[in-house]
Amino acid sequence: MSDNNDIDRRIGARVRIERESRGWSLTELAEKASVSRAMIHKVERGDSSPTANLLGKLSGAFGLSMSTLMARAEAPEGRLIRRGDQPLWTDPDTGYLRRQVSPHSDLPMEIVEVTLPAGRAVPMPASAYAFLRQLIWVLDGDLTFIEGETHHEMHQGDCLELGPPSDCVFRNDSDRPCTYAVTLLKLR
Incomplete structure (x- = not known):
């Protein structure tokens, strides 16, 4: 790594x-x-x-x-990527930790694991979602996902399919980290 x-x-x-x-x-x-x-x-x-x-x-x-x-930028080639080889990236503003779980491939799907520290929020522009379908699955902790004007309060085990592209915010209002998986299906 x-x-x-x-x-x-x-x-x-x-x-x-x-x-x-x-x-x-x-x-x-x-x-x-x-x-x-x-x-x-x-x-x-x-x-x-x-x-x-x-x-x-x-x-x-x-x-x-x-x-x-x-x-x-970061994923090694191959069909199997072991946890120790999965690239990690940390957002310098929030401490958000992103793990590329799925191997680099030509499949139209990717899996990413994110750990969002307590009390932090990460905004994302609608343009980042214009050509994808996504699911967010909370693995541990609590996540508030703001999709345009809609607030989704999510807890461990909850899974949300994102709607049409809009400005979004991933927010952790709790006092402990939240870990969630994002599954992305590329539309083009």
Whole structure:
């Protein structure tokens, strides 16, 4: 397993590859993702650890899920990926820990495990969900999932199918971490 600095460099390199493969300048990507050009430049150089929200905006601009963008940056090839080899990434703003559970493959499905620390929230733009169907399954703890104007109070064992794309917030209002699995089905 790699340290966060190595993962940040690989994410930055992947963002640059995705941008350049589309023939976009930094300015064009910044406009499409509604983030600053300077921030994208720092991420691409590996000088800044991107937040989950920033990755959601960038992946949405590329027409990818955040999970696909991350998998392209970090997941090893092969049909079996053992827990010790599953890439981990930590959001520098919230301490949100993301584990890529599913192996890198051409299947239109991915599984991600997230641990959201107590008292933390992670907003995600609707653009990150425009081309996916998702299920959220709470494995441990309590999660408030805000989908547009709808609040879903979820507890251990609860599973939610997300509706049409809208701005969302994953929120842990409890005093202990919440762990949940996200299953993503790619529509294109």
